[in-house]
Amino acid sequence: MVQVLARGDIAGAAVDVFLHEPPALDRPLFAFENVIVNPHIAAVTTESTYNMAISVAEQWATIFSGDIPPRLINPQAWSHHVERFEDLLGLRPRSPT
Secondary structure (H helix, E strand, O other), X not given: OHHHHHXXXXXXXXXXXXXXXXXXXXXXXXXXXXXXXXXXXXXXOHHHHHHHHHHHHHHHHHHHOOOOOOOOOOHHHXXXXXXXXXXXXXXXXXXXX
16 A cells, blocks of 8 residues: 555555554554544444443343344354353243244
8 A cells, every 4th residue: 555655546545454453653654644544443432332332231131031132133043042041041032033
């Protein structure tokens, strides 16, 4: 990317992920005025953290009440989770329909 920026092939760049985190401050990329570098957690705001905490709490409350959590991404793994959950906590959540 440094060569592309130096040649002027692109107008600028915005980067939030590096192979090694945190990146070394002497990286050549950081010398360009047309480069924006953000930590990968730039979207983690007070509001987003609050919303994530509420969402997680609601999901656990749903599971502890024996129901299937909202936003279940991988229903194929639910039966394995139910078995582990029952072994660990003695509760058996419902299976998805």
